[in-house]
Amino acid sequence: MAEQASLRALRHLLLPALLALQYLPLHGQNLNLGTPPIRNFSKKNYRAGTQTWDMAQDERGVMYFANNQGLLEFDGNNWRLFPLANNTIVRSVCIGKDKRIYVGGQGDFGYFSPNKNGQLVFHSLKDALPESQQNFSDVWDILVREEGVFFRASDRIFLLRGTVVHVFLSGRALEFLGLLQNKVVVQDANYKLYEFNKNEFQAFGNAALPVAGFITAILPYHVDTQLVTTIKDGIFYYSKSAFGTWKTSSADFLKANRIYCAGLLEDGKIAVGTSLSGMVVLDRQGRIFQHLAKKSGLQNNTVLSIFPDKAGSLWLGLDNGIDLVAINSPFSNIFPDGDLQGTGYALEIFAGKIYFGTNTGLYCTDWKAFYPPEEQHPFQLVANTKGQVWGLNRLGNSLLLGHHEGAFDVRDHLAQKIAELPGVWKFLPISATTALAGHYNGVAFFKKTNAQWHLSGQPKGLSESSRILEKSANGKVWIAHPYRGAYRLDLDTATQNIEIEFFNVKNGLPSDFNNYVFKLGDLLVFAAEKGIFSFDETLKRFVPNEEFNNIFGEKTRVKYLRQDGEGNIWYVAGDEVGVLMVEDKGLEKKVRRRPIPELSGKLVGGFEFVLPVDRRNVFFATEQGFVHFNPSNYFHYDSSLQLVLHEVRLDDSSDSLIFGGHLMEGAVSPPVLSHRQNALRFIFSATDYNGSEHVQYAHFLEGAEQGWSDWSHGTKLVFNNLSPGSYRLHLKAKNAHGAQGQEIAYEFEIMPPWYANPFAFSIYALLGLGAVAAMLYRQRRRFDRERRAMQTSHQQREEQHQAFARQSEEAISRLQQEKLEAEVLHKNQELATATLHLVQKSEMLSTIKSALVKLEKNMQAQPTVKKEIQRIVKMVEQDVSLDEDWEHFSQNFDQVHSDFLKRLAEHYPHLSPNDFKLSAYLRMNLSTKEIAALLNISVRGVEASRYRLRKRLGLGTEVNLTEFLMRL
Secondary structure: OHHHHHHHHHHHHOOOOHHHHHHHHHOOOOOOOOEOOEEEEOHHHHOOOOOEEEEEEOOOOOEEEEEOOEEEEEOOOOEEEEOOOOOOOEEEEEEOOOOOEEEEEEOOEEEEEEOOOOOEEEEEOHHHOOHHHOOOOEEEEEEEEOOEEEEEEOOOEEEEEOOEEEEEOOOOOEEEEEEEOOEEEEEEOOOOEEEEOOOOEEEOOOOOOOOOOOEEEEEEEEOOEEEEEEOOOOEEEEEOOEEEEOOOOOHHHHHHHOEEEEEEOOOOOEEEEEOOOOEEEEOOOOOEEEEEOHHHOOOOOOEEEEEEOOOOOEEEEEOOEEEEEOOOOOEEEEOOOHHHOOEEEEEEEEOOEEEEEEOOOEEEEEOOOOOOOOOOOOOEEOEOOOOOEEEEEEEOOEEEEEEOOEEEEEEOOEEEEEEOOOOEEEEEEOOOOEEEEEEOOEEEEEEEEOOEEEEEEOOOOOOOOOOEEEEOOOOOEEEEEOOOEEEEEEEEOOOOEEEEEEEOHHHOOOOOOOOEEEEEOOEEEEEOOOOEEEEEOOOOEEEEOHHHHHHHOOOOOEEEEEEOOOOOEEEEEOOEEEEEEEEEEOOEEEEEEEEOHHHOOOEOOOOOOEEEEEOOEEEEEEOOEEEEEOHHHOOOOOOOOOEEEEEEEEOOOOOOEEEOOOOOOOOOOOOEEOOOOOOEEEEEEEOOOOOHHHOEEEEEEEOOEOOOOOOEOOOEEEEOOOOOEEEEEEEEEEOOOOOEOOOEEEEEEEOOOHHHOHHHHHHHHHHHHHHHHHHHHHHHHHHHHHHHHHHHHHHHHHHHHHHHHHHHHHHHHHHHHHHHHHHHHHHHHHHHHHHHHHHHHHHHHHHHHHHHHHHHHOOOOOHHHHHHHHHHHHHHHHHHHHHOOHHHHHHHHHHHOOOHHHHHHHHOOOOOHHHHHHHHHHHOOOOHHHHHHHHOOOHHHHHHHHHHHHHHHOOOOOOOHHHHHHHO
16 A cells, blocks of 8 residues: 555656746746856966967867967876977967967967877978068967968968978068958058959958957857957948947957957857956847856956957966856855855755855845846845855745744844844745644744744654754654654644654664655655655555666665656765656656756755756756756757877887877878887877866777776876787777767787798798708707617617626625625524523623532531532532533534534544533633633633644644634
8 A cells, every 4th residue: 555655656756847837927038147167277377377368179179279388288187388480379279170289379389280200390381481571570460261361460361281481471560360251351550441352452442440449359149240340449240241249248348458359159149358357258139148257267457469369268368377167157156255255055946046055144136037247246145144044935925034043034134133033944834834843842833823933832752953844745744863763743733732653763764863754745765774664554664666776776875866857866875966867758758867966965964955947047056056957958968078189108208109099191000119118008088178077988999908998087097018029909988878989999019029920930940940951950860869779779789688697696695695795693692691501691691610529628517518518519519511412502502603513523523522622712702711611620620621722733833723713
């Protein structure tokens, strides 16, 4: 049910409302109340002289200025200065069909044209003159015609035809050069006119100006009528071969302030630059439609030159600086409090007047179709309203003012206080005679009695600030609080009591902060911190509004919504300001979201206000005054862009210019760069002078990248370390409305290094073939060498194999020998250990035996003990005899010492058993004491045994017995 009701309400919302009827008398009129946007360029911006004398624009939209220091060029982002050869002032500039930029200066004149690098170069025509004509002063005017190019110096006329320069009216003081009825005319210092006819200047018929005045401009007016401006005598017309005075209400102003220059605007209006009071725009009736001076935003009141560009904007060359006036802009700035430029909060049209509420007070002026600019102060402060104004509300035939100091009833230029309340935000009509006001500390009832509003009651129960309030279709009032949530009031107008319901995040709101309520037709919508909601009466909850969330997004914070008389909805969402335009498509309506980026960030945060009056008049309250907006000049404006490549440079030096931004006539080959010149910087711009901050660019470097880049605001590109090859840089731009200009492209080629170019590769190929042939020859010789080497190697390997076999056998024998020696050594160590054990044991038994024998001798008196001792002595003798088992010892000894005892027996069979034992012990290198213990004899007995063994072996005294036995 709630969703169906929401859909029905939204359909009703999209129908044209009755709101436009109250503004019907002014519908369709264009307002001249405010000041158009002005962009100032000082000498700090363009870095040249203060004065600018003339202006021109080429087919790309690039602007050129005749400046004190030379010719200035501007493409929307980049300034560039081209001085003359003599570095003098440039007084005039004009662009011919041949794309030459003709200039006139002090004592010189000529033209700029691009060289092969696309850089403008000055070509002086002074040398083409006879020597007698080369001494002249300033060249003030240039006129390009089929007859040639005319240059007006102060005392002569030059005509360039081909390469020849002709001189006319030499020595005569001349003041003006221009076109009158499609004829080239010149005015001299005596106010006399001459026309160029049949290759000479002749007197201009019988017509003359009604007064003696110097002409400053000639402008088309009607098909057969032209307007002629003079310095201090006003404006005249020329029609049907006669001059007449153009009688207008602005004549006295123009005469007093002197007309220095003039230009024709695209809508037929005339822009006039004065010497003393800035610039004025005259309508077709000669009334001053717009007056801009230093107090309006110009840098200087002396306008030296005027130029309407292709986009309809107006360039002003000033005595100090250059200004761009967006004279056809859909925006204009209104400062009702003058130089205070206070913040705007509210605006209303009522009873034939328009009221502006600011932080400095309430101001008003008549609401009419035309505001004479000569009225110095069209706005008046409404009495009693100084200070902070919060809101203006129409209640029937009354206009009520919400002010910091209370509530007021506004009538004409007077505001009468009707209640002493602590700050009133807004009045909400409840009935024809009842209203509810939100103030700092809650709400209050007002009642209308006898055509007078007065405070009738202050209900209790609500003490919160009540700034944002709307009435629903069922008569209940919703109040959105900035940081609490929302309140719903059920009003009892009879008793002036209220019942309050409170809603917050528990009831479906995403947050208690930043909640707003807006009324669109009969539909109430709630804008929260994220998304837009409707209130479901059945669920008693806030539910997302799908229609609006599909338009703005579920996460977007919408700050303001207001419906105009045609069903369009003006909005502020995030930082975006725009309108939802409703288009009738028969049975259905299509809603288009149209942002207005020029207003982004200008409205007062938290206090956004829009008043849509009709199709040509929409007002916005901003941080500085108000902005008037004419949608008819905005959404249907053809703003196609022209993109300009300003220059191309190597990125390693400021002097490394490759392309200067200007194409020569005819085909120009792409530049060819060396492999070291592989870092390039590109500078470009769109000639959208009024919206340059909103223009976005994209690029695609064909040959290095796969596709277009993302859109960005950057006007410079740098490519580093580009590989050798051919490249084509594509550039495109789009403005704030998404309109794209024509794509431009720039080609260039980076050559490979000398060692990688085609000629080098040819040399490499020849060298390669030679290298292959040499390699094949060397390979054949190498094959033969290797074959012989393999044969020799095979033979050597056979020999080495045999030698290796022998070495292997020897190694095996050596290893076996080493193994045997190791085993012998081990056995010898075991035998020595066993022998040592036997020696120690024998010594110990001998010691025990001696002790027992001695003890036996001392035991004569005890026969039993003696007998026991004798028995132990016999056991010891028996143990000694067992340890000396010679057979067992001799076997082990021969295993260790290579059958020493067997060899000894073979050589000396007559040896006794004790001789064999002694020989074995000597071979083991035992000491005499150790041998004595093993043989159970004394040391002297061992010596005697050694002597007998020597005799039996037949050894002399000079032979060492032990060494002999070791060698045996």
